[in-house]
Amino acid sequence: MKKMLFTAGCAALLAGGPVLAANPVAGKEKSKTCAACHGPDGNSAAADFPRLAGQHYDYLVKALADYKAGERKNAIMAPQAANLSQRDIEDLAAFYSRQAGLSVKY
Ligand code: HEC
Structure with missing residues (x-):
């Protein structure tokens, strides 16, 4: 079932839909953890x-999808991503991608 959802998410991504569907305000709420x-x-x-x-x-x-699926392995991020739905992932991505990155000083 998880695999099916993941595959469906990929199909939606390829179709270019989720950028419009993702909600950065909901993402901000979900980003508290x-x-x-x-x-x-x-x-x-x-x-x-x-x-x-x-x-x-x-x-x-x-x-996030890779951590959830175990494609990308990290002991800290795996449990963080495990319970995220595809919708959560899209909302979180919408939120963070809209934040201004600080300039990095070396
Ligand atoms: C306990 C600390 C911790 C928490 C809480 C945490 N993360 Fe992370 N996150 C990390 C670490 C450490 C890495 C780097 C892991 C790696 O090297 O793959 C990371 C990596 C990531 C990356 C990959 C970034 C990149 O440049 O490739 C994303 C995306 C991410 N986290 C999103 C989230 C989201 C969304 C949440 C909340 C649902 C979250 N993280 C919660 C510690 C945390």
């Missing part, structure tokens, strides 16, 4: 946690 590590707007304070702000929508959707 992510904020501890990634920062409230996706600009994480610690280098250990990747910045999500301003990242491409498609990239975020793929990263």
Whole structure:
């Protein structure tokens, strides 16, 4: 069943639909559990946690779907993504992709 949902999500992605369907306001609400590590707007304070702000929508959707499916393995992110629905993933990606990324100072 999970695999079916994932496949359906991929099909929807290929069709180019979810960008319009995704809701960044709902994504902000859903991002509260992510904020501890990634920062409230996706600009994480610690280098250990990747910045999500301003990242491409498609990239975020793929990263989360891959953690969920076990295609991308990470002990911290796997449980974070495990319970996300395709809709959650799209909403979260819509939220983070709309945040301004801080300029990185080296
Ligand atoms: C306990 C800390 C923690 C929490 C909570 C957390 N993350 Fe992460 N996240 C990480 C770490 C560490 C990585 C880097 C993992 C890796 O190298 O694959 C990561 C990676 C990611 C990536 C991939 C970024 C990239 O540049 O490839 C995305 C997307 C992401 N997290 C989204 C989320 C979302 C959405 C939530 C909330 C549902 C969340 N994370 C909650 C620690 C966390």
